[in-house]
Structure formats: C-alpha cells, structure tokens
Amino acid sequence: MMLQAQSTTLSALLLQEERHYLFGDEANAIKVFSEHSAENMEKMTMWMFSFQEFANYHEEVVEIAHSILYRFLLTPAGAESMQSATEFQKASIAAFWISTKTYEFVQLPREVWEAITRNTYTTPEIESMESNILSAVGWLVNPPTSYAFVREILELLPTDFVTDDQKQHILELAYLQCNCSIGEVDCLKVPKSTIAIAAVVNAMEALAIPTSPVLAALAGYASDEPRLCAEWCFEVPEIQACLMSWMKDCKDFFDDETVIETEQHGNLSSEPPHSPVTVMITDDERN
Numbered sequence: 001m002m003l004q005a006q007s008t009t010l011s012a013l014l015l016q017e018e019r020h021y022l023f024g025d026e027a028n029a030i031k032v033f034s035e036h037s038a039e040n041m042e043k044m045t046m047w048m049f050s051f052q053e054f055a056n057y058h059e060e061v062v063e064i065a066h067s068i069l070y071r072f073l074l075t076p077a078g079a080e081s082m083q084s085a086t087e088f089q090k091a092s093i094a095a096f097w098i099s100t101k102t103y104e105f106v107q108l109p110r111e112v113w114e115a116i117t118r119n120t121y122t123t124p125e126i127e128s129m130e131s132n133i134l135s136a137v138g139w140l141v142n143p144p145t146s147y148a149f150v151r152e153i154l155e156l157l158p159t160d161f162v163t164d165d166q167k168q169h170i171l172e173l174a175y176l177q178c179n180c181s182i183g184e185v186d187c188l189k190v191p192k193s194t195i196a197i198a199a200v201v202n203a204m205e206a207l208a209i210p211t212s213p214v215l216a217a218l219a220g221y222a223s224d225e226p227r228l229c230a231e232w233c234f235e236v237p238e239i240q241a242c243l244m245s246w247m248k249d250c251k252d253f254f255d256d257e258t259v260i261e262t263e264q265h266g267n268l269s270s271e272p273p274h275s276p277v278t279v280m281i282t283d284d285e286r287n
Helices: 008-020 025-054 060-073 076-082 085-103 110-116 123-136 146-155 164-181 192-206 212-222 226-249
Strands: none
Touching: 008 146, 008 192, 025 060, 025 085, 060 076, 060 085, 060 123, 060 146, 076 085, 076 123, 085 123, 110 123, 146 164, 146 192, 146 212, 164 192, 164 226, 192 212, 192 226
C-alpha cells in the first residue's frame, strides 16, 4: 500500500491559510460581541443555511460568508455592525451575497434578494455594504475552507486503501461536521485545516476505517512547519471532541442522514427561506 504523492493544492491551501486567513487575539472581540448577540448570530447562520438549501448552493458558501463577515467586523469599518443589530443583519446579507458570487456559477436576480429582505434593504443599500466589506477585507474573499481541506486530505488516501463508496461516506460525515462548526465562535481561532483533519479522523473512526494512512500522509506537511506540527498534534484531538459536541447541538437543524450534494446547480427549491428581516431582532424592535 503506497501513500499518494503530496498534493500541490493542499500545500497552496495551507500557504493561503497561513498568510491571509488565520485569526489571532483580535478574534476575542468577536467572542465578546457574540456573548451579547448570540441569538442573532445563530439566527443569521441558520438563515444562510436555509437560503443555501433554497438555491441548491453548496454549504461552502455559508462558511465563506462567515469568514468574510468576521474579518469585516474586526476592521474599523465593521465596528458599527457590532454595535447595531440592523447593521449586523445588513452586513451578514452582504457577506453571504459576496460568497455566492465568489463560489457559485449561477446567481440569483437582484429582485430575489430584495424580495427575501421584504424590501427592507434595497439593492443599492446591499451593494453599498458589499463595497464597504470588500474594501475593508482587502478583497480577500476566497478563503481556504474546511470543506476544501477535507477534499484534499481525502485525495491523500491510498487508492487501494478505501473504496469509492467508503471515501464518499467519509466525505459526507466530514462535511456534516464542517457544517456544524460554522458559526461556532469558540473555533474562530482554529485553522480550517485543523477542523478538516479532525472531521476526517472522526468520520474514519465512525466508519471503523484505520486513520494511520491519512495521518502518515499529513505528517509530511507538518514535519517542516512548527505551527502545523503543534496544531495538528495537540489541537486535533480537542477539536474532534468539539465537533462531536457541536453535531449533537445542531441535530435539530441537520438531518443525520443528509446526503451531501457536491454538484452546483443553482436551481431554486420549492420552499423559499424565511426573510432575514423576520428571523432576528433589529434595533427598531428593541426600541
């Protein structure tokens, strides 16, 4: 049994993550914000997932949207959005809009976005917030996601070690864990590569598939990188436990038997999502 050659794509994703998309101590501001606005943050996350399902988009757009939103909130331009529920709502919608433009081939008409917000926000208002976000985050809107890392990690598995069906099952279980990690502020500082490894290892253990081959393949990436070695050796077991806990917490939202759709369609389903205007408390409602 031979290990697959190192993936140049995985190397590129790790480099991209290291250079542009790791959160440091500044992420504590998001945690403080979440303690005061946990309900609204959770509701907007669920709204994004409902919209993603409605448009048959990949779950990855939700993770990308969160990356964009959180990095925006940590800039001076995003400070107002952490003070105002209405501005936070608008920023969340705009970040999700940006993520769909980044990831999906098929875009919904502007009229659909206005209708979903029940015309509370006009297209120019969303576009203005979009422009503010793009400028604030330096147009870094294509982060390496935990889903992307999962796909590349699975490519390292020896071809004679798992069947195609087994690999698909690992993918589905790992994706489900990635879903449940989105919006969890406690893992904001955790690199997406670490979340992906923990999700894959959990999935393989759940399917009674030995994890040594994938861990051996990953060791080659960590050997020359002290950061990766430390994170993957010490953080992965902790994140594995967190992912299992989060899966239990979101069991009411995700169906345990959900089959992950990996193709991009962009066709609308029959049930439209609730308007974000109706799912969270705004400043007007507080007053």
